Amino acid sequence: MSSSSSSSSPxxxxxxxxxxxxxxxxxxxxxxxxxxxxxxxGVVELILGGRSQSSFEGSxxxxxxxxxxxxxIPTGLPRITFQSLDLTSSPSSLAEIIIRCGxxxxxxxxxxxxxxxxxxxxxxxxxxxxxxxxxxxxxxxxEAGKQLGDLAKANGVVAVTAAGIWPGASALMAAQATDELxxxxxxxxxxxxxxxSFFTAGTGNAGATIVSATFLLLCxxxxxxxxxxxxxxxxxxxxxxxDFRGTQGVKTVRLLDNPDVFTLYNSVxxxxxxxxxxxxxxGVWNQLFGAMKTLVPRDILSNTDLMQGLSLFSLPIIRAxxxxxxxxNAMRIDASSTxxxxxxxxxVTHDDLEQCVGLATAAFVLELIETGxxxxxxxxxxxxxxxxxxRQRILERxxxxxxxxxxxxxx
Numbered sequence: 001m002s003s004s005s006s007s008s009s010p011x012x013x014x015x016x017x018x019x020x021x022x023x024x025x026x027x028x029x030x031x032x033x034x035x036x037x038x039x040x041x042g043v044v045e046l047i048l049g050g051r052s053q054s055s056f057e058g059s060x061x062x063x064x065x066x067x068x069x070x071x072x073i074p075t076g077l078p079r080i081t082f083q084s085l086d087l088t089s090s091p092s093s094l095a096e097i098i099i100r101c102g103x104x105x106x107x108x109x110x111x112x113x114x115x116x117x118x119x120x121x122x123x124x125x126x127x128x129x130x131x132x133x134x135x136x137x138x139x140x141x142x143e144a145g146k147q148l149g150d151l152a153k154a155n156g157v158v159a160v161t162a163a164g165i166w167p168g169a170s171a172l173m174a175a176q177a178t179d180e181l182x183x184x185x186x187x188x189x190x191x192x193x194x195x196x197s198f199f200t201a202g203t204g205n206a207g208a209t210i211v212s213a214t215f216l217l218l219c220x221x222x223x224x225x226x227x228x229x230x231x232x233x234x235x236x237x238x239x240x241x242x243d244f245r246g247t248q249g250v251k252t253v254r255l256l257d258n259p260d261v262f263t264l265y266n267s268v269x270x271x272x273x274x275x276x277x278x279x280x281x282x283g284v285w286n287q288l289f290g291a292m293k294t295l296v297p298r299d300i301l302s303n304t305d306l307m308q309g310l311s312l313f314s315l316p317i318i319r320a321x322x323x324x325x326x327x328x329n330a331m332r333i334d335a336s337s338t339x340x341x342x343x344x345x346x347x348v349t350h351d352d353l354e355q356c357v358g359l360a361t362a363a364f365v366l367e368l369i370e371t372g373x374x375x376x377x378x379x380x381x382x383x384x385x386x387x388x389x390x391r392q393r394i395l396e397r398x399x400x401x402x403x404x405x406x407x408x409x410x411x
Contacts, residue, residue: 010042012369015083015103017121018110019048020055023135023164026358027109027365029063032078033070034359034366034397044369047101049083050110056082087120094124105369107361108134114216115304119145119161122380126157131368135164135361137213139223139262142382146266149380158368159380165353165360166198167260168383169398170331172391174264175384177335177344180409189270190339191228196260196276197242199251199330200353202285202322211311211318214256218293219301222255225265225274236293240277244330246349246404251330252286253277263382272338281325329353330404342411349404356401363397 014031018024028046035044046063048056060080067077083101085094087110098106106125113136122145125132136142145161152159162168174194182188203211221232236254243250258276265271279286292301300306311318330349336342350356364383367390368376375387384391399405 011045012042012104013045013047013102014105014107014365014369015047015049015098015101016107016109017049017085017087018108019046020050020052020059021109022354023111023357023361024048024107024109025059025063026354027107027361028080028358029066030355030358030362031107031365032067033073034362035369036073036076038366038370043078045079045081047081047083047103049085051084051086053082053084089120091120091123091127094121095127098124098128098130103128103130105131105133105365107365108132108136109361111135111137112213112216112304112308113138113141114213114220115302116141117144119148122159122161123148123151125159126152126155129155129157131157132159133163133361133364133368134161135168135357136161137164137167137259139257139259142259142263146380146382152380153378156373156378158373158376158378160364160368160383160386161380162259162263163361163364163383165329165357165398166331167258167263168364169348169360169395170196170198170333171260171264171267171383172395173331173333173346173348174260174335175268175391176395176407177333177346178268179388181335181337181340181342181344184342184409185337185340187339190337191270191272193273193336193338194264194271195334196258196274197240197244197253197332197334198258198276198278199244199248199253199280199328200278201281201325201328203318203327203353211314214289215292215301215307215310216304217257218289219298220257222257222276223261224255225261225271228270228272230265236290238277242277242332244332244349244404245347245406246330248328248330248349251279253279254286264384267382267384282321285321327352327354329356340411342409344409345406347404347406348398348402350401351403356398359400360394360398363394366397367394
């Protein structure tokens with residue numbers, strides 16, 4: 001394949017682990033798109049990392065086809081190659097692969113992340129001296145990655161964990177709402193209450209992984225913050241009607257564990273309360289989740305292989321439902337100052353979860369590729385810990401293709 005960029009431009013190789021999947025493929029495609037849109041972006045080569053050469057061929061064909069159909073970008077196509085790897089390998093073995101394939105950045109999209117405890121690929125990237133981004137949605141795994149911060153600093157590596165659309169961009173939305181309230185209060189540490197709400201129609205075209213991840217979350221306590229302290233609550237409880245505006249309107253959302261709660265609590269000072277809720281469509285899916293939580297034994301719900309198998313078995317039905325309900329992803333952040341009573345609402349909607357999670361992931365990747373260590377000091381970051389300018393640039397890129405983007409404050 002040929003690229004639309006000049007051959008004299010710098011070449012950046014991005015290794016997307018899990019690139020054969022829906023989320024990874026979308027991330028790879030959007031890395032190319034955002035790079036093409038960037039002034040002086042140079043050339044990006046995409047390396048899709050996984051275990052299956054045959055799956056790679058299908059993913060490569062899908063990425064190429066989608067890029068050809070996208071009339072908003074130049075017609076040039078990126079070079080896409082395959083890198084065989086197994087995430088059960090040791091960090092040193094994976095580091096050798098990263099170095100050997102010449103990766104300038106590593107992106108980890110190979111979920112589900114639930115119940116994983118060792119950030120093996122992050123450790124390998126640090127060992128290889130290569131920037132890293134993941135879409136991890138498992139708080140203990142995010143925390144384990146954070147413990148590698150000193151090693152990242154010593155090796156001059158910038159890494160960001162929990163950096164997709166949600167978690168990820170949603171945390172940046174909450175941080176921006178908090179910043180605005182504190183600016184209006186004239187107090188950069190005034191206490192805030194934050195409520196995060198999410199809606200995804202069907203699976204959002206993101207495939208079996210998102211279904212199995214949701215099943216696994218039903219047996220996992222939902223972390224909330226109350227009175228400035230961590231409080232674990234039963235998942236799929238405390239329903240609340242939330243207006244996502246646009247064509248989505250009001251949805252009934254319920255508590256579900258979201259690493260944004262954990263990362264924000266450990267990134268943003270003086271959070272008084274914080275919770276995260278979720279809903280899907282059609283409504284029967286919400287009822288099904290509630291029934292599964294009540295009727296299915298916890299040891300079955302927590303079985304990763306079993307839940308992944310169930311998701312794959314159900315995929316034909318899931319795909320049929322997706323065609324009926326669409327793939328919309330909507331996010332709403334409600335923040336309020338306990339000092340002044342001021343409120344800030346941030347609502348963002350995209351028409352396809354698969355596409356916007358890839359877009360958001362790519363936005364984090366491009367920020368690391370473009371700024372290097374000049375603006376972001378080496379270390380392991382949660383999204384809201386990134387410098388203000390980086391957070392703003394990432395959100396500006398996430399705004400691409402949004403069908404709703406509302407940021408409002410009121411007294």
